[in-house]
Amino acid sequence: MKTAICGGRLIDPSQDIDGLFDIIIENDLVSDIVKPGMVKDVDNIINAKGLVVIPGIVDIHIHLRDPGYEYKEDIASGTMAAAAGGVTSVACMANTKPVNDNASVTADIIRRSRESGHVKVYPIGAMTKGLKGDELAEIACMKEAGIVAVSDDGLPVNSAEIMRRGLEYSLGLDLPVISHAEEPSLSKGGSMNEGYRSTVMGLQGIPNASEDIMVMRDIALAELTGARLHIAHISSEAAVRFVREAKTRGVRVTAEAAPHHFVLTEEALEGYDANTKMNPPLRCLKDVEAIKAGLKDGTIDAVATDHAPHTTIEKDVEFDKAACGIIGLETLLPLTLSLVDEGVLSLDEAVRKLTINPANIIGIKGGSLKEGMPADIAIIDIDTSYRYDKSKVKSKSNNTPFDGWEMKGRAAYTIVNGKIVYKGESYE
Amino acid sequence: MKLNRKDILAIKELKKDEIELILDTAESFREVAERDIKKVPTLRGKTVINLFFEASTRTRSSFEIAGKRMSADVINISASTSSTVKGETLIDTAKNLQAMNPDIIVLRHPSSGAPALIASQVNASIINAGDGCHEHPSQALLDLLTIRQAKGRVAGLRVAIIGDIAHSRVARSNIYGLKTMGAEVAVAGLPTMIPCEIEKMGVKVFNSIDAAIEGADVIMMLRIQKERMDGPLFPTEREYSMLFGLNSKRLEKAKKDVAIMHPGPINRGVEISPDVVDGPSSVILNQVANGLAVRMALLFLLSGGRHEVDA
Numbered sequence: 001m002k003t004a005i006c007g008g009r010l011i012d013p014s015q016d017i018d019g020l021f022d023i024i025i026e027n028d029l030v031s032d033i034v035k036p037g038m039v040k041d042v043d044n045i046i047n048a049k050g051l052v053v054i055p056g057i058v059d060i061h062i063h064l065r066d067p068g069y070e071y072k073e074d075i076a077s078g079t080m081a082a083a084a085g086g087v088t089s090v091a092c093m094a095n096t097k098p099v100n101d102n103a104s105v106t107a108d109i110i111r112r113s114r115e116s117g118h119v120k121v122y123p124i125g126a127m128t129k130g131l132k133g134d135e136l137a138e139i140a141c142m143k144e145a146g147i148v149a150v151s152d153d154g155l156p157v158n159s160a161e162i163m164r165r166g167l168e169y170s171l172g173l174d175l176p177v178i179s180h181a182e183e184p185s186l187s188k189g190g191s192m193n194e195g196y197r198s199t200v201m202g203l204q205g206i207p208n209a210s211e212d213i214m215v216m217r218d219i220a221l222a223e224l225t226g227a228r229l230h231i232a233h234i235s236s237e238a239a240v241r242f243v244r245e246a247k248t249r250g251v252r253v254t255a256e257a258a259p260h261h262f263v264l265t266e267e268a269l270e271g272y273d274a275n276t277k278m279n280p281p282l283r284c285l286k287d288v289e290a291i292k293a294g295l296k297d298g299t300i301d302a303v304a305t306d307h308a309p310h311t312t313i314e315k316d317v318e319f320d321k322a323a324c325g326i327i328g329l330e331t332l333l334p335l336t337l338s339l340v341d342e343g344v345l346s347l348d349e350a351v352r353k354l355t356i357n358p359a360n361i362i363g364i365k366g367g368s369l370k371e372g373m374p375a376d377i378a379i380i381d382i383d384t385s386y387r388y389d390k391s392k393v394k395s396k397s398n399n400t401p402f403d404g405w406e407m408k409g410r411a412a413y414t415i416v417n418g419k420i421v422y423k424g425e426s427y428e
Numbered sequence: 429m430k431l432n433r434k435d436i437l438a439i440k441e442l443k444k445d446e447i448e449l450i451l452d453t454a455e456s457f458r459e460v461a462e463r464d465i466k467k468v469p470t471l472r473g474k475t476v477i478n479l480f481f482e483a484s485t486r487t488r489s490s491f492e493i494a495g496k497r498m499s500a501d502v503i504n505i506s507a508s509t510s511s512t513v514k515g516e517t518l519i520d521t522a523k524n525l526q527a528m529n530p531d532i533i534v535l536r537h538p539s540s541g542a543p544a545l546i547a548s549q550v551n552a553s554i555i556n557a558g559d560g561c562h563e564h565p566s567q568a569l570l571d572l573l574t575i576r577q578a579k580g581r582v583a584g585l586r587v588a589i590i591g592d593i594a595h596s597r598v599a600r601s602n603i604y605g606l607k608t609m610g611a612e613v614a615v616a617g618l619p620t621m622i623p624c625e626i627e628k629m630g631v632k633v634f635n636s637i638d639a640a641i642e643g644a645d646v647i648m649m650l651r652i653q654k655e656r657m658d659g660p661l662f663p664t665e666r667e668y669s670m671l672f673g674l675n676s677k678r679l680e681k682a683k684k685d686v687a688i689m690h691p692g693p694i695n696r697g698v699e700i701s702p703d704v705v706d707g708p709s710s711v712i713l714n715q716v717a718n719g720l721a722v723r724m725a726l727l728f729l730l731s732g733g734r735h736e737v738d739a
Contacts, residue, residue: 195625
């Protein structure tokens with residue numbers, strides 16, 4: 001079975017390609033990239049004229065809520081949302097119920113993802129048992145079962161000693177440790193950024209220092225241990241600075257930013273809409289500017305959503321009692337492309353931060369269309385504008401602050417292992 | 429004049445003429461309290477629900493008496509008797525009350541923003557009777573009325589607000605109200621009690637009470653809210669009192685005709701000494717009397733009542 005994607009502009013930062021090329025898929029792998037008009041003897045042609053062909057997007061930070069919170073999201077709905085967003089690989093965090101802190105939960109997620117998932121699912125294992133922060137989980141067993149990283153995401157690792165041991169232990173297994181950087185004694189009780197807006201709104205704030213201190217601590221521990229540290233959802237100006245400085249010293253640290261942290265500021269909280277409540281919180285313009293600068297100069301390697309589905313049960317309540325987080329898989333692409341329109345990133349750099357860079361952070365085979373790689377491909381329409389409508393999302397939850405926003409750019413086709421798993425309306 | 433609003437959620441939203449309308453209306457209701465028969469038929473047939481999720485004596489009884497003096501039917505629901513203890517959400521509680529078609533719901537809630545949350549869900553008018561550390565509009569209005577009576581005006585006065593500004597909804601509402609009416613506002617408190625970037629609200633910040641009250645026309649002392657302290661803001665009451673307590677010695681630095689206010693309840697001997705509470709400069713009990721008039725005015729205006737300026 002041979003399929004060709006013809007007529008599109010191919011952008012693959014992993015091999016520095018940006019131009020008019022056709023791509024040939026044989027069964028589930030990329031078999032060749034050829035000049036236009038050179039395709040022959042194929043069973044199937046996908047017309048990508050006017051579209052951009054990129055490696056399937058790799059989102060290394062999502063919450064699938066499965067097992068345990070299937071009323072918010074499950075493997076089928078979460079991976080459908082991913083497919084609709086041009087995402088072909090996701091890494092899901094361990095704060096499920098039960099927690100993914102042992103090999104049987106890991107194996108269960110992987111088995112059920114093969115059965116009902118629309119895209120590839122890579123579990124991230126808990127670093128500590130029950131995400132409690134006091135004893136290491138069986139990381140090696142989970143690695144055998146298929147985890148690609150360890151993290152207590154959602155909760156900080158309170159003890160510096162446990163973090164140190166987790167980094168050391170993971171180094172031996174060649175796994176990155178993803179840090180949810182938050183000093184809990186400073187963030188306790190907080191439901192938004194600490195600043196003028198928290199003063200006016202009368203909500204307890206979370207100071208930047210809560211994140212800064214932990215990023216600084218974890219960089220020091222990465223330096224001490226030589227382990228691979230990845231900073232999740234970086235949101236503060238100083239944290240970006242610390243990562244930049246650590247990278248120049250050769251510390252093995254990478255970082256990701258979530259779209260809401262470079263698109264929104266704390267101003268979005270006016271009116272107490274719980275869909276603007278996240279952790280880390282939406283911060284100030286200077287932080288947004290720092291994140292953009294960090295993306296531009298390579299301090300921040302990847303864009304990842306922190307896709308965090310919650311229903312109205314968790315969100316339609318008093319602001320300080322509402323759960324943190326928003327869905328993001330279906331808005332990842334247009335919000336990242338907005339940085340291209342703004343001149344922060346070139347299209348090539350934007351694609352790089354959605355594909356090969358995140359794939360390299362978690363060490364998966366993806367994010368690239370080199371010959372022999374899995375045919376995980378997104379064909380995207382970067383020029384189309386539309387109104388984002390939360391009632392039409394594929395996710396089971398629709399907790400988003402972007403409802404009604406004018407968006408530009410969307411997935412036309414999403415292809416996983418050579419098969420079309422999503423086709424946008426109005427594309428053949 | 430009529431108040432063209434469904435709800436009173438925050439002083440921040442009120443314009444100067446709206447505040448003046450409320451204060452003028454309140455003035456005209458003060459007389460009712462002095463009558464032998466303290467009841468007028470103005471709100472007969474109207475239903476007011478006091479929905480209180482936090483302890484309150486003054487504000488709740490003030491709204492209750494205000495409603496009853498105008499012949500409204502007033503129902504009190506407090507957190508311990510409401511269905512939220514059985515797990516009902518605030519929105520569901522509000523919708524259930526709405527189904528009984530009340531005209532006004534007076535809400536006190538520990539979460540900032542709670543009144544805005546239910547205002548969007550029900551047809552009844554919502555009066556915010558204090559939400560978290562956000563706002564307490566009727567308190568600021570009664571304070572403005574008290575200042576206007578004591579000083580004859582608000583514009584151009586120097587008002588010092590002293591205490592735990594960070595946790596005070598009274599401070600926030602008063603800052604907005606006083607600024608809108610043209611007063612100059614200074615705040616002072618321990619640095620652990622001054623919220624981030626408060627100077628952007630247009631106030632001067634002092635870290636000593638003596639500097640803040642020097643030359644002040646009005647001093648508003650805030651209560652030290654022990655129930656809101658979940659961190660180490662200060663070591664002991666004694667030390668707080670030493671640094672920020674208002675006593676007659678400190679008062680010597682203020683203007684001779686200074687008016688001393690306190691939203692209550694008072695911790696005598698902590699933020700304010702008994703001789704100042706009971707002294708000649710204190711207008712604290714006038715605040716309580718004005719609270720009733722202001723709440724009558726709010727209930728009246730939100731029920732569609734008009735205040736005839738030259739009637």
